[in-house]
Amino acid sequence: MSEFLISLFLETLFKGRVWQKVKQTPTMAMDNFVREIDKAFDAAKGKKPEELLVTYKGVLYPSGMCRPETFQALDIMEVRKDDVFLVAYPKCGTNWVQHILNDLTSAVSNNKEEVPPREHIQMLEFGVPEKFQKIKSLPSPRVFTTHLHYDNIPKAVFGTKAKVLVVFRNPKDAAVSYYHFYNKNPGLPNVSSWDEFFQKFMSGEVCWSSYFDHALAWNEHMDEENIMIITYEEIKENLLGRVKQIAEFLGFSLPEEKIQSIAENATFESMSNKSQETHGKFGSIIFRKGAVGDWKNLFTEAQSQEMDAKFEECLAGTKLGARLKYDKYCKY
Ligand SMILES: Nc1ncnc2c1ncn2[C@@H]1O[C@H](COP(=O)(O)OS(=O)(=O)O)[C@@H](OP(=O)(O)O)[C@H]1O
Known part of the structure; x- marks a missing residue:
């Protein structure tokens, strides 16, 4: 089949006119995904800063990726008990852990040759609402990803036995990574300086809202059945050990x-x-730096103290706070 026919076919598939079990090679699915992100990247370039964000239920999101109709469709998404949900505040290691989960689920999947173009639709809040129709025919185990706050994740996720893996990262490195992302990603408005971004991060005026609100919500739920918390730093310390631990959590024997x-x-x-x-x-x-401790290159002493005080106020003495090993990763 010529490249043109392949792309026409996948385009039709993605738009929802045809959706059946389709045998695709991983490369075909991936090429299509890359085309879609490149398109989104180019479309964002022509937009004014104020057009790049949309507010839904009081939270900012990138308008090029998120739309109200998709949030509404997400609320009524059908969840299977063998679905796997990856939840991460932005810049905490989403793409990293999604890659691990995709590899783990592919390894246990019986229908290895059928590689659905899942990368399009894995991020729950991205894309068009019609994708939820397509999701219904994806083979198990399906992997979904989200940056949404606990309260905005469909309740069905917690009502089934679906596994939920939650990834956090120390707030100083998350803030620095987010700052660079805001400035390099044409889909987000540029910020004039690190100082300006730091204040936005601290007050939660960033896409997906406050890091601390997310962390506080998960602190209340981290011991529930089918929920596992992991940190960026833990994976960095022992990648092989964490891949094993995630596989065990999912009940995969490999x-x-x-x-x-x-x-x-x-x-x-x-x-x-x-x-x-x-x-x-x-x-x-x-994939910018992938390091722990990059915050030391941007934080001033005063900003560091402000973050320390915020951590003390919100998370010190909590279970999640302890897991973040703040003194080890966020102090000089
Ligand atoms: N394999 C691997 N190992 C170590 N670190 C990794 C890896 N993959 C991604 N990263 C780093 O994760 C940061 C991006 O986070 P997210 O994937 O959550 O970003 S996003 O919110 O989905 O845009 C971003 O961190 P910074 O480099 O500090 O910006 C990525 O470099």
């Missing part, structure tokens, strides 16, 4: 060599080397 190869494919080096292929123009924006 050979040691498979776990090892999934971990090898999930190193920052491996993912950033392939990022052009996997994420198109967003590749170099998402």
